[in-house]
Amino acid sequence: MKSYLEKLKSAQERNNSWLCVGLDPQPDRLPLEAVWKWDEPILPFNKAIIDATADLVCAYKPNLGFYLQWGAAGIIALERTIAYIPDHIPIIVDCKTGDIGHTQAAWAKGLFEHWGVDAVTVNPFVGAEAVLPMIGERPSKAVYMLARTSNPSAVDFQGDLRQQQGLSAEVLRRSQGWATAGHKGYVIGATYPEEMAIARELVPEASFLIPGIGAQGGDLETAVRYGPDSVAGPVISASRAVIYASAGLDFAEAARAAAQKLRDQINAARG
Amino acid sequence: MKSYLEKLKSAQERNNSWLCVGLDPQPDRLPLEAVWKWDEPILPFNKAIIDATADLVCAYKPNLGFYLQWGAAGIIALERTIAYIPDHIPIIVDCKTGDIGHTQAAWAKGLFEHWGVDAVTVNPFVGAEAVLPMIGERPSKAVYMLARTSNPSAVDFQGDLRQQQGLSAEVLRRSQGWATAGHKGYVIGATYPEEMAIARELVPEASFLIPGIGAQGGDLETAVRYGPDSVAGPVISASRAVIYASAGLDFAEAARAAAQKLRDQINAARG
Numbered sequence: 001m002k003s004y005l006e007k008l009k010s011a012q013e014r015n016n017s018w019l020c021v022g023l024d025p026q027p028d029r030l031p032l033e034a035v036w037k038w039d040e041p042i043l044p045f046n047k048a049i050i051d052a053t054a055d056l057v058c059a060y061k062p063n064l065g066f067y068l069q070w071g072a073a074g075i076i077a078l079e080r081t082i083a084y085i086p087d088h089i090p091i092i093v094d095c096k097t098g099d100i101g102h103t104q105a106a107w108a109k110g111l112f113e114h115w116g117v118d119a120v121t122v123n124p125f126v127g128a129e130a131v132l133p134m135i136g137e138r139p140s141k142a143v144y145m146l147a148r149t150s151n152p153s154a155v156d157f158q159g160d161l162r163q164q165q166g167l168s169a170e171v172l173r174r175s176q177g178w179a180t181a182g183h184k185g186y187v188i189g190a191t192y193p194e195e196m197a198i199a200r201e202l203v204p205e206a207s208f209l210i211p212g213i214g215a216q217g218g219d220l221e222t223a224v225r226y227g228p229d230s231v232a233g234p235v236i237s238a239s240r241a242v243i244y245a246s247a248g249l250d251f252a253e254a255a256r257a258a259a260q261k262l263r264d265q266i267n268a269a270r271g
Numbered sequence: 272m273k274s275y276l277e278k279l280k281s282a283q284e285r286n287n288s289w290l291c292v293g294l295d296p297q298p299d300r301l302p303l304e305a306v307w308k309w310d311e312p313i314l315p316f317n318k319a320i321i322d323a324t325a326d327l328v329c330a331y332k333p334n335l336g337f338y339l340q341w342g343a344a345g346i347i348a349l350e351r352t353i354a355y356i357p358d359h360i361p362i363i364v365d366c367k368t369g370d371i372g373h374t375q376a377a378w379a380k381g382l383f384e385h386w387g388v389d390a391v392t393v394n395p396f397v398g399a400e401a402v403l404p405m406i407g408e409r410p411s412k413a414v415y416m417l418a419r420t421s422n423p424s425a426v427d428f429q430g431d432l433r434q435q436q437g438l439s440a441e442v443l444r445r446s447q448g449w450a451t452a453g454h455k456g457y458v459i460g461a462t463y464p465e466e467m468a469i470a471r472e473l474v475p476e477a478s479f480l481i482p483g484i485g486a487q488g489g490d491l492e493t494a495v496r497y498g499p500d501s502v503a504g505p506v507i508s509a510s511r512a513v514i515y516a517s518a519g520l521d522f523a524e525a526a527r528a529a530a531q532k533l534r535d536q537i538n539a540a541r542g
Contacts, residue, residue, distance in 0.1 A: 024374075024377075026377070063370070063374055063377075065368065065370055065374045065375070065377040065378040065381070066374065066377045068346075068377070068378060068381040068382070069377040069378065069380040069381035069385065070381065070385065071346075071350050071381060071385040071386060072343065072346045072347040072349070072350040074381070075339075075342075075343045075346040075347075076343040076346075076347075078343070079342050079343040094370075096368070096369055096370055096394070096396075097336065097367070098367055098369070098394055098396075099334070099336055099365075099367055100420065100421065100422040101422065103295075103334055103336045103337065104336070106295075106297070106334075106336040106337045106339070106340040107336040107339060107340070109340040110336070110339040110340035110341065110342060110345070111339070114340065114341065114342040115342060123367070123369055123394045123396050124396075124427075124428060125367075125369075125394050125395075125396050125417055125420070125428060125429070125438075126417070126420045126422055126424060126425060126427075127422070127424030127425055127426065127427030127428055127429075128424040128427055129422050129423070129424045146396055146397070149371065149396070149397045150371065151371040151372065151397055151398070151400050152400070153397060153398030153399040153400045154397060154398055155398065156395075156397075156398030156399055156445060157395065157396060157398055157438060157441055157442065157445070158396070158398075167396075167428060167438060170428055171428065174427060174428070
């Protein structure tokens, strides 16, 4: 069985890409003429985006919240979207789950076994119990723990990572001691470049999931410099900048063009 | 429009109860003979539990993870469970959501508008953005922020609340400054009694959601002493101890008996 990092590396090499596309359907941004003819517009929208970008990405990242806003109908669309994504492309479900042990075991059962996805974002507020039931005994799976999030209010509680102090630094340091069969990766926002350099020092071997490159204006050079781990490149994620590149009938071609441009920018920065 | 705390208080008075029952369906614990005859056993199980306890509780708390372990089928059952709960009983969806702003807006849309629930648990790791898009402008809704969780590994990152230092203390203090139309409550585990006393000092007016009373062995006296806020009593939550009181055909009657016993224990402690 391939490890998560081996699968990620294969996908990165096959498409020459470190770009991950976030599949985050928003009711008010779905292209009206193109998909509202369907009773349930999310799945046809996602299928068109996947068809248009599957040779340009190293992963897809659907965010649970954007599906749940449609209630159960949205989760049905998510389930079918996951089934539609080609097997060789890693799927990271962004749900920032972080409950106590027996609840995390239920999340893991749903995400890793029922849906068969490769990785999940995890919020470590409750400690080791958020992680161990998920990947403690799953060698082919991974979690990405929140370490430094990409948003402005990240500073409220995450401390001063530049000084290696506070919550973000503690998460990076302490979680290194948790023994897991699966891979422990981290979410590090591209919007905090100095912090990313320190994070790479603290966890030299961990995969980084890097949001904040697209609509949030994060720093691509830093992501390329400090992103790679010992096996694979980072997962550099953009959502809105790709999937809503056009609100017209050409939304899929526009998404392809935006993904290609981002992939090429990343590759140019890699040199 | 009633505020969340007014609705909670009404439900508490109507049933003379501070007990909240967690609706957390686990595949291996559903009573085999009683509900596995159904293609989809979760909804008939939940309906029987609700029918048996609706006059004994002040709230129901379904935990998203236990539904998602069945994929979309589980979320359909959750949606129907929420619709089945009588309107006068507050529903708290336990999902510990904590994403950046525009994603939290999507969660809020699904939970508060599509499903119409009353309150949601929130993980404040990302800061104010986890809370403001949810209840900033929703006067009848509430969040319960994780402050001190009930699990053993809570100590990994939550600091020393007894000394008013670290993450839990920071969450309680700093979030007081966030201006919201809806109510800001907190999750405080009954398994940390000294911490609960300090938490009540730091946030005198906030509703407490108190897990850890049932299977986790938390302290009921402390919950009753420090739980009440300026308007209502606390929401004291038990899941496994009630809904899995029996694995036989009598599961609903056994759940009723367990809920009644817990409610009466709480009321005896209230004196």
